[in-house]
Amino acid sequence: MIAIGIEELCRLQPGWIKGKRLGLLSNQASTDRNLTHSRDLLLAAFPGQLTSMFSPQHGFFSEKQDNMIESGNSTDPTTGLHCYSLYGQTRRPYPEMFADLDVLLVDLIDVGTRVYTFIWTVVYCMEVAAETGVKVVILDRPNPVGGHLVEGNVLEKECRSFVGMCDIPMRHGLTMGELARFCAMELGIDVDLEVIPVKGWRRDMFFAETGFPWVFPSPNMPTASTALVYPGQVIWEGTTVSEARGTTLPFEMFGAPYVRVEEVLHYVEQEGLPGCVLRPLMFEPTSGKWAGEPCSGFQIHVTDPHRFKPYKTSLVLLQALLMLYPQNFAYKEPPYEYEFERLPMDLIIGSKKIRQELEQGVPIVELEQAWQPQLAEYEKKRSSVFLYEA
Structure with a gap:
């Protein structure tokens, strides 16, 4: 126990x-x-x-x-x-x-x-x-x-x-x-x-x-299921895409009026997003972004939490919207968490360079490969503070 x-x-x-x-x-x-x-x-x-x-x-x-x-x-x-x-x-x-x-x-x-x-x-x-x-x-x-x-x-x-x-x-x-x-x-x-x-x-x-x-x-953060998707889905806070605040499934859903789900699914089908199903839907936020307007998007259903990669999944989806809807997609402008000059998306992603590479269409797998050395160093450091066994 x-x-x-x-x-x-x-x-x-x-x-x-x-x-x-x-x-x-x-x-x-x-x-x-x-x-x-x-x-x-x-x-x-x-x-x-x-x-x-x-x-x-x-x-x-x-x-x-x-x-x-x-x-x-x-x-x-x-x-x-x-x-x-x-x-x-x-x-x-x-x-x-x-x-x-x-x-x-x-x-x-x-x-x-x-x-x-x-x-x-x-x-x-x-x-x-x-x-x-x-x-x-x-x-x-x-x-x-x-x-x-x-x-x-x-x-x-x-x-x-x-x-x-x-x-x-x-x-x-x-x-x-x-x-x-x-x-x-x-x-x-x-x-x-x-x-x-x-x-x-x-x-x-x-x-x-x-x-x-x-x-x-x-x-x-109404359920533990919300927490499973949050390490990726939180990136929508840096955009004008709704992360489904003002609904009963914040972060599990996302979308905007201009999204066409078939186009997005076609764009991401080659990426390989394990451990989840993207279920197309419509939702209408009661508050926040796009309040009162029907939004087309997805609910992320996590089918295998051990294989699911929330950050990669949401970066793939972010890049899809960047590439498919350049005339509609927009970043949230400052302020964000008491930062009044820097772009909120850079603070959320933690890297201006990676945000720019996403915009340029650099494949997510290449971004993942590039940050592995820093992640490996972090892995070594974090093991020194472990209090629990695997």
Whole structure:
């Protein structure tokens, strides 16, 4: 049976926590197997020690829909504790926010994708914790898309932003705890960092195999199936193509009024996209891009998660739309995640050069071959922070 970090912390009650003032970085998805929230577990296990709370992008209740929709500081209605928003007036905590705590506990669901911002909030917290002498403890959780598969080009330094502050590929293959260790190592953050590992999790497990209930960590991550496609489908955020926000299947679907599904299928049929089926459909978003307009596109059905390559699949589809509809296709203009000058697509892909090569029609297989040396180097580095066996 799997036991996640918060469950293990409450069971083990390590000596270092006795009498310490605790802060908790979490959101509404930070629950145990019985859907009890972490703050309630901490209140029961360590009464009187929880002093403050913190929330990441989308707010504590995961109610804010899109990027750059901020949430303010609040009072937690359950505990009466102050909850600092780390996606509002600031994304980096002010040192005074840590003034009344000794240990910052982090219990957040990561979805195995570089552009998901929760890890970058953790990086900012680690930097401030290093400055203020606060200990950071990651209450680890499984990587829902597995810890055995990595995919994509490694982020280039000139494309660093709040959707990538450390040089990792799109699908990084680490848990939140491992990723925090990796970032601390690579970015030289001298923080007192500890990880409470997941008991019983293996690297080759997908979320469906964990036996845990899925609680959505952000409003457009409604199911574990969404997480499977997200490492690729998130690229549509850098375009005017709808990633199906404003529908019940965000990221699993995509499209635009000008797409002709037969043309796209013909274009991609030689690429070899294993582990999935592209099912043509129409959808009409109720909000966001193309709201109220019928969009022609696809739903990606993952048939074999071990063979499915989300990043390659979506790059192939992106290049198809670039080549087939040059008069209709457009990139999203800045701002994007507080970057007001650089093209959002470059930040998402993590490389201006690769974006340009996609536009030039360079085959995806050639792009994959070109980034293998950097990916191999990343593989060596990431193995040094592993906490789990395959």
